[in-house]
Amino acid sequence: MNKQSGFTLIELVIVVVILGFLAVTAIPKFLDLTDQAKQANIEGMAGGFATAVSLVRAQWEAEGRPQNASNENSINYDGVNLVLTTPTTNQPNIRAGYVTGLTDGVTLAANFDVNNCVEIWQNILQQPPVITSIVANLNNNSATDYLATTIANQQPANTSICAFYLKESLNKDANGNFVAPAAGAETTTGNLFTYNPANSSVVVFINN
Numbered sequence: 001m002n003k004q005s006g007f008t009l010i011e012l013v014i015v016v017v018i019l020g021f022l023a024v025t026a027i028p029k030f031l032d033l034t035d036q037a038k039q040a041n042i043e044g045m046a047g048g049f050a051t052a053v054s055l056v057r058a059q060w061e062a063e064g065r066p067q068n069a070s071n072e073n074s075i076n077y078d079g080v081n082l083v084l085t086t087p088t089t090n091q092p093n094i095r096a097g098y099v100t101g102l103t104d105g106v107t108l109a110a111n112f113d114v115n116n117c118v119e120i121w122q123n124i125l126q127q128p129p130v131i132t133s134i135v136a137n138l139n140n141n142s143a144t145d146y147l148a149t150t151i152a153n154q155q156p157a158n159t160s161i162c163a164f165y166l167k168e169s170l171n172k173d174a175n176g177n178f179v180a181p182a183a184g185a186e187t188t189t190g191n192l193f194t195y196n197p198a199n200s201s202v203v204v205f206i207n208n
Contacts, residue, residue, distance in 0.1 A: 038166060052125055056075060060073065083103060133149065149165070
């Protein structure tokens with residue numbers, strides 16, 4: 001006659017308690033690792049972006065500070081024509097030679113907008129992550145990794161700067177959809193870095 005064996009009720013309770021204890025201790029560590037990964041992601045992208053901005057300017061300097069037919073600082077960078085900051089007497093605080101996009105925005109006036117930020121991202125980085133300037137696209141396209149926006153009235157030239165947010169660090173609404181950072185809270189929402197074309201400054205902000 002075969003003898004049947006199995007867990008007693010006490011043994012099952014002990015196993016459940018142990019699994020519960022492991023879950024309580026492991027989940028915070030997992031969440032912490034996830035936060036660290038988000039931080040590493042944005043810091044790595046910011047470092048690569050700053051390097052690319054410097055490479056564009058270095059090539060422009062090496063080629064003798066060329067300009068296009070409109071007397072705007074410009075450079076052909078890896079086969080793409082880029083325009084660069086071009087100071088005027090009205091904007092003496094803008095430093096020359098930092099990328100502003102494909103065709104406009106060289107004085108960082110009203111025509112420098114979020115489209116410029118997207119153009120910069122897509123054309124100075126090698127195989128950049130997918131980016132959008134429309135927050136709804138974050139919810140409709142799982143392949144989109146970053147949101148681009150601008151922050152107005154920033155020093156030293158009182159002009160707009162670019163802000164690049166890691167999608168997974170943004171807030172969500174009651175329906176679970178990502179939402180854009182509120183005005184006035186641009187640098188205290190999510191994990192992001194900013195790019196100021198007036199002086200090439202790249203600054204990282206870690207908020208979660």
